[in-house]
Amino acid sequence: MNSDISRLGWRGKAGLILPSANTVTEPVFYALSPPGVSFHASRTFITGTAVEDIIAMEKDKERAVKELASTKPDCIVDCCTASGIVRGLKEDQAFTEEVEKKTAIRTTSTLQLILQALRTLGITRLVMTSPYPEAMDRLEGSFFQENGFSIIRTRGLNLKEATQLAQVPSDEIYRFCLETWDERANGLLISCMNFNPMPVIQALEEALHVPVVTSNTVTLWGILRLLGVAEPIQGYGRLLSDCLQPS
Numbered sequence: 001m002n003s004d005i006s007r008l009g010w011r012g013k014a015g016l017i018l019p020s021a022n023t024v025t026e027p028v029f030y031a032l033s034p035p036g037v038s039f040h041a042s043r044t045f046i047t048g049t050a051v052e053d054i055i056a057m058e059k060d061k062e063r064a065v066k067e068l069a070s071t072k073p074d075c076i077v078d079c080c081t082a083s084g085i086v087r088g089l090k091e092d093q094a095f096t097e098e099v100e101k102k103t104a105i106r107t108t109s110t111l112q113l114i115l116q117a118l119r120t121l122g123i124t125r126l127v128m129t130s131p132y133p134e135a136m137d138r139l140e141g142s143f144f145q146e147n148g149f150s151i152i153r154t155r156g157l158n159l160k161e162a163t164q165l166a167q168v169p170s171d172e173i174y175r176f177c178l179e180t181w182d183e184r185a186n187g188l189l190i191s192c193m194n195f196n197p198m199p200v201i202q203a204l205e206e207a208l209h210v211p212v213v214t215s216n217t218v219t220l221w222g223i224l225r226l227l228g229v230a231e232p233i234q235g236y237g238r239l240l241s242d243c244l245q246p247s
Helices: 025-032 051-069 081-087 089-103 110-120 134-146 162-167 170-180 198-208 215-227 238-242
Strands: 012-019 037-044 075-078 106-109 125-130 150-156 187-190 212-214
Touching: 012 025, 012 051, 012 215, 025 037, 025 215, 037 051, 037 215, 051 075, 051 081, 051 089, 051 134, 075 089, 075 110, 075 215, 081 089, 081 110, 081 134, 089 106, 089 110, 106 110, 106 215, 110 187, 110 212, 110 215, 125 134, 125 170, 134 150, 150 170, 170 187, 170 198, 198 212, 198 215, 212 215, 215 238
Parallel strands: 012 037, 012 075, 075 106, 125 150, 125 187, 187 212
Antiparallel strands: none
């Protein structure tokens, strides 16, 4: 018997609400997570990256929640940074609270976990990068400024199709972040769950001498803390190596 697959999800099951075009999150989470954690996704349909596309995707959320709840996960995470930005923090919190009330399953969002992670790491002055179009990039900068952070610089790759986000090579993301960096900041946020800077996070922290967080690192961090899994994950930034105390 192969013991690696004989007890699936024995440490906890996480339900993920993912945009349909996301091809990054599940492989990354399985590659990095300690054994015994399983991930189960329901997808909400999207093809573009404009604000209008994000709003249209929200119509699928009720169905996605119902599907996920049927798997009896230990937690649910709404895994779209842009979705939370478009909603705004109050509405995002209202959504996760309503899901938790209806399902009796602990629920949070990538956006809420980004805020928690930035505060955990003491980041107050942000440079932000993303694959987003200019309108979403501006909206994101305004959101974080309104929620107490100094925004030193934001910059997006201005990609228009949702499938393009996952196709950007990690070394290109690395160069883009270095070109965008401003020494006045004390942290770098790389936004979007379908963007893959994971292989270069450690290199960016070493080059910039500040914490680097991404939408996927904060979401995995939040899930593991909710499940009480505190094993450090080395090589992907200090959030996952130093800050995994259970919540």
